Amino acid sequence: MSARTAIVTGGGSGIGGAISQRLAADGALVAVFDLSGDAAKAAAASIEKAGGKAIGIPVDVTDRAGIDAGIDEVLARLGPPTILVNNAGLTVEDKFLETTAEAWHRMLAVNLTGTFDCCQAVLPHMIENGWGRIINISSSSVYGPPPGLAGYVAAKSGVVGLSKVLALEFARYGVTVNTIPPGFIDTPMLRDTVQRGFIDVDQQIEKTPVGRIGRPEDIAAACAFLASDEAGYITGQSLGINGGRVI
Ligand code: NAP
Numbered sequence: 001m002s003a004r005t006a007i008v009t010g011g012g013s014g015i016g017g018a019i020s021q022r023l024a025a026d027g028a029l030v031a032v033f034d035l036s037g038d039a040a041k042a043a044a045a046s047i048e049k050a051g052g053k054a055i056g057i058p059v060d061v062t063d064r065a066g067i068d069a070g071i072d073e074v075l076a077r078l079g080p081p082t083i084l085v086n087n088a089g090l091t092v093e094d095k096f097l098e099t100t101a102e103a104w105h106r107m108l109a110v111n112l113t114g115t116f117d118c119c120q121a122v123l124p125h126m127i128e129n130g131w132g133r134i135i136n137i138s139s140s141s142v143y144g145p146p147p148g149l150a151g152y153v154a155a156k157s158g159v160v161g162l163s164k165v166l167a168l169e170f171a172r173y174g175v176t177v178n179t180i181p182p183g184f185i186d187t188p189m190l191r192d193t194v195q196r197g198f199i200d201v202d203q204q205i206e207k208t209p210v211g212r213i214g215r216p217e218d219i220a221a222a223c224a225f226l227a228s229d230e231a232g233y234i235t236g237q238s239l240g241i242n243g244g245r246v247i
Helices: 014-025 036-047 064-078 101-129 150-173 188-195 199-204 216-226
Strands: 005-009 029-034 052-057 081-086 133-139 175-180
Touching: 005 014, 005 064, 005 175, 014 029, 014 036, 014 052, 014 081, 014 188, 029 036, 029 064, 036 052, 064 081, 064 101, 064 188, 081 101, 101 133, 101 150, 101 175, 101 188, 133 150, 133 216, 150 175, 175 216
Parallel strands: 005 029, 005 081, 029 052, 081 133, 133 175
Antiparallel strands: none
């Protein structure tokens, strides 16, 4: 992966942070995009401290102009991005009949339209290089949706559909597009959900055949594989990382 440039959205926390670290450890030059500029810069600084190369840029994935400006900065400082991990995400549980239009649109904007915009902005660089890897972080809830997550599950299902179509459209340019649906990974997002009483950790561990909560590094390992040269014949697929759960 040396000398390849990767962008990881939402890379300032949780799963995105672990993916950024792992890609950098594997030799990629990593641009950490995050809503919080401080979190993006802290993640990049910790990668550099460990001997990797990274920059942190404040980018809100719901702002297309901001995405384009972020990519211009990546081009200038790290070269053309050929690995893109769309990881930035937001989940809010809501009773369907009480969901406001604003909450619905926000859920789609961060999880789905943000993925669309980042793919559209980065793909030309992949095509020009004749090589690219897009990994979209979806959710295991797409395959076994719990009640109370209509907006989130709709948005993440859209990510899966979008990825399958992009896989077909860009395979001829050496670009693969796959999704990773994580299940039950110990991150600030999951801890917030537990705190709001939506998830019970012990119950979830009981339902997980490997008998533990997932770690961000579990997702990062799968992501590093899908981003590698070796994974060039894998596209349009979904690689579930969930400790063996079926729901
Ligand atoms: P996390 O710790 O909350 O990390 C998400 C990151 O995305 C945060 O740094 C957040 O920034 C950033 N972000 C949110 N909105 C953004 C925006 N508009 N633009 C740019 N960055 C934004 O959550 P996580 O658990 O690591 O989740 C990572 C991905 O995995 C998400 O797509 C999530 O849906 C998916 N996922 C997680 C699990 C799980 O069990 N943890 C399960 C299924 C799917 P702020 O902190 O500043 O808001």
